[in-house]
Amino acid sequence: MERARGNLVAAEIEYLQRGPLKTLYEIVEAGDVGPGLVSAGEMEGLYTGTFSRKGTQSRDLYDKIKQGAPNGICPLCGSQQIKTLDHYLAKTKHPALTITPINLVPSCSDCNKAKGDSQAAADSDQHLHPYFDDVDDGEWLFATVVEASPPSLNYRADPPAAWPAPKRERVIAHFENLAHGFLFAALSSDQLPSMRTRLRRLLAAGGAQAVRNHLSEDLEGHKEERRNSWQIAMYAALVASDWYCGGGFDA
Template sequence: MRHLSRPTFVARDVLNLCIKSIRDNALKERLALVVDQIDAAEASYIQHGNMQDLYQIPQTLGIGGVTVDEMKRVYKNTFAKSARTRNIYDKIKKLPVNDICPICGQRTVGGLDHYLAQSLHSALVLAPINLVPACSDCNKAKLDAQPNAAAEQTLHPYFDNVDNEAWLYAAVAETNPASLRFYPDPPAGWSPVNQERVFKHFRTFGLGALYASHSGEELTNIRYGLQRIARRGTVEDVRLELLDRAESAKAAHVNSWQTAMYCALAESDWFCAGGFNVS
């Protein structure tokens, strides 16, 4: 998971711009009456996010005289499409560096995901702080699941920063061809809740299978280069090459699958001694 700077936009402004773009006068009037409620819901969200207990926010199936389906239509048909608001949508979507999904750290952002489901939290449908850039697969993986405890919350790119210490690792499997298994191992000094949240995030978004697939392609890409090094050097020369790659990846993202992969390969005597030749 990659940490993101929080959006600078606020729900009140987003809603007011949406109201100006809506033609249904009755809906416009009902939306205008809930601006303060949506503003308060956003403030509460930020407080709970800072405390890492967003699961405690009560569900709201509609807000004031506006139904949940109407709020969802305002989001889909107005906020995401109107000339007045599409630029806000796009700026939030562009928060990640290189358009990389902050949830999986691998695929390309395709849209915005409601961290707390819009079907369960009407007051937060238009709150930018609840809108996380995500790839389509990560967006679908969580669906409308509602966490019921702190440990059931997946990591939130705006509130959680888990890249201060390594927690993602890999193990080399002596298979034909070589392969890797990825797994989370949070530092012992972390709270039990934060440790479990990393496991929850890893399971929910299927990161083990995703990283194993991409590492398999990477193994194919580096095989020829490692064979050249081995022909003119030693096992330790191969290991040094892998360590250099690990350090480079770590400098970019300590918990990327590339960092975990190259560290594991460098530590594997079997791989360094020729395991990369198996194909």
């Protein structure tokens, strides 16, 4: 490891240079760290046996990176609790980045598993990187009410047309590849039943407009926290649905 120090530092420097340029996909895959210095298997052992292992000194750094995610929520989906660290560039393909902090992203188990060790071939294929990408500068997550019994929602990613094409494509690819549409639909279907009792009372007392006003207030409350989330998309869709506000919530 001491003899490979220069290779590890060089790999981190290249990563830090390419991150803001959205060209991490251009980092060449490698089988080991340096010619015959440290193998990918040895780096894997270092990560699992020392870096992420409970009770070791380096585990403090592992935990510190996990705790860096606001409110302990996965930055890849914005909805589930942090459970692990994801290697943005897979350690199997980039062993020199196995313990590089900037390559380690706090993640929920589902996003980590769905992302796997895939390697992007172009800018538009890359998953979003929480340390380098800002995709909250426009609304891109939307939902539509499914008028059925029970009611549910369909989610879609539709970034602003004014965004550069690669940015739009990356948001859509991230949403689809990590199956966030299914995740968000499940989360909203779990929440909708808990809203029925309150909405029934509002409908009986003030009609559909009272229901819409209440949902609009909840929508504005969520917007104060962030611009895109499954809750914001859900409430926006419910507010826009005459069927739902008119009693569809009780279907």
